[in-house]
Amino acid sequence: MFEPDDLIIEARHLTKSYQLSRHRFLTACDDVSLNFYKNRTLGIVGESGCGKSTFIRMAVGLEKPTSGEILFHGKNITERKGEELRLSRRNIQMIFQDPGEAFHPRMKVKEIICEPLINFNLIKKNEIDSKARELLEMVELPGSFAERYAHDMSGGQRQRVGIARALALEPEVIICDEITSALDVSVQQTIVELLLDLQKRKQISIGFISHDLALVQQFAHQIAVMYLGNVVEILSGKEVGTKARHPYTQALLNSIFDLNMDFSKEIVSMESEIPSPLNIPDGCPFQNRCIHCMDICRAEKPGLWEIEPDHLAACHQFNRFNYREDK
Ligand SMILES: Nc1ncnc2c1ncn2[C@@H]1O[C@H](COP(=O)(O)OP(=O)(O)O)[C@@H](O)[C@H]1O
Ligand code: SF4
Ligand SMILES: [Mg+2]
Incomplete structure (x- = not known):
């Protein structure tokens, strides 16, 4: 195995x-x-x-x-x-117990999810919206969540955002x-x-x-x-x-x-x-x-x-x- x-x-x-x-x-x-x-x-x-x-x-x-x-x-x-x-x-990506704590309160979900791609220079500014939606779909959240803030979501939804962010760099x-x-x-x-x-x-x-x-x-x-x-x-x-x-x-x-x-x-x-x-x-x-x-x-x-x-x-x-x- x-x-x-x-x-x-x-x-x-x-x-x-x-x-x-x-x-x-x-x-x-x-x-x-x-x-x-x-x-x-x-x-x-x-x-x-x-x-x-x-x-x-x-x-x-x-x-x-x-x-x-x-x-x-x-x-x-x-x-x-x-x-x-x-x-x-x-x-190697890590996800922690409450990713909400790690998310900046003034960052939108799309910025949170795409931050690793930005850090590695792998995305252009005008690609952020579509990439965030793609990653949100991957974790079974509606694309409209891209415009939300972390505090606007339940614990389970925040954890999905944490997973989406971890997946961004494949x-x-x-x-x-x-x-x-x-x-x-x-x-x-x-x-x-x-x-x-x-x-x-x-x-x-x-x-x-x-x-x-x-x-x-x-x-x-x-x-x-x-x-x-x-x-x-x-x-x-x-x-x-x-x-x-x-x-x-x-x-x-x-x-x-x-x-x-x-x-x-x-x-x-x-x-x-x-x-x-x-x-x-x-x-x-x-x-x-x-x-x-x-x-x-x-x-x-x-x-x-x-x-x-x-x-x-x-x-x-x-x-x-x-x-x-x-x-
Ligand atoms: N930076 C540190 N300095 C001193 N002790 C630590 C530090 N990090 C963890 N420990 C101690 O190491 C032990 C194992 O901690 P940890 O790995 O966090 O356990 P777990 O994740 O299983 O709860 C604990 O006794 C903890 O207090
Ligand atoms: S004390 Fe430790 S080594 Fe001894 S029987 Fe228990 S688990 Fe096994
Ligand atoms: Mg621990």
């Missing part, structure tokens, strides 16, 4: 440590390797503060990693800067960071459907970052679950419900009132608090909340092992020495 020729961005071992004071460091993202493929959606899921946005900011070049490297079509672009960075950003990759989090559930679904339709038409690679596993598992080809800066499980979106092995993924799944509202399902709550990212324990980061914690979990940090094809988990229960079929 993931062909090497379709690989667009390869993020290898990305780590980001912030120095908070002379002796205090916060590791927001710890040795994370993930790939973005043409025509595929990678979902990155985990509770708030687990490092999703930090990882993405590094992968798209908005922030320098402390260590690790980023390859774009096989070329190492970790150290790009200046014009090279600007040009590479053309191919990027290969679109990263959506919590773009549906502030929207009603019904509007969330329509935004996801729009993205999937655009992917089908334009073969875009989508990175969809969310704390909502129930939503992401519906459409992501691959899901990476993050916990305290670490990826703890990677598996196919279709198989999350049946094959998730990591105790954290399972806890996330069990705490979801899923779409079918299965009230017979036991709801497992995670009683302990998530540790402070300033105080991540040695060994497995999930140990204080894990009902399966063993001695080894406190002593050694589990690596991310392939436990079956296209399925990796970082848990001592499933590492290559201990993996048991019956688990």
Whole structure:
């Protein structure tokens, strides 16, 4: 399903440590390797503060990693800067939670949508109206919205404008960071459907970052679950419900009132608090909340092992020495 020729961005071992004071460091993202493929959606899921946005900011070049490297079509672009960075950003567009906040209140929708084209000198003034209408149609908004201001629209409509703006430069990759989090559930679904339709038409690679596993598992080809800066499980979106092995993924799944509202399902709550990212324990980061914690979990940090094809988990229960079929 993931062909090497379709690989667009390869993020290898990305780590980001912030120095908070002379002796205090916060590791927001710890040795994370993930790939973005043409025509595929990678979902990155985990509770708030687990490092999703930090990882993405590094992968798209908005922030320098402390260590690790980023390859774009096989070329190492970790150290790009200046014009090279600007040009590479053309191919990777980001959409944020509330694009309304990013839009200038006195700019009309057509100016917002066409701004990236203007910045790259790709459009003449007299082409703005028709281009804006074309892009609005692509995100299923009426062309007349071109003359509106962002504050004149609903959250869902603003998010469509954000998608139209991201599409303007015809990027290969679109990263959506919590773009549906502030929207009603019904509007969330329509935004996801729009993205999937655009992917089908334009073969875009989508990175969809969310704390909502129930939503992401519906459409992501691959899901990476993050916990305290670490990826703890990677598996196919279709198989999350049946094959998730990591105790954290399972806890996330069990705490979801899923779409079918299965009230017979036991709801497992995670009683302990998530540790402070300033105080991540040695060994497995999930140990204080894990009902399966063993001695080894406190002593050694589990690596991310392939436990079956296209399925990796970082848990001592499933590492290559201990993996048991019956688990
Ligand atoms: N610029 C920064 N300086 C210091 N700490 C940061 C900075 N950015 C993020 N963090 C910390 O890194 C951790 C991960 O944050 P973030 O990547 O925003 O998580 P998420 O997107 O999953 O909510 C958090 O503990 C956050 O407080
Ligand atoms: S390594 Fe141990 S503590 Fe960590 S998730 Fe697996 S069983 Fe739980
Ligand atoms: Mg975030």
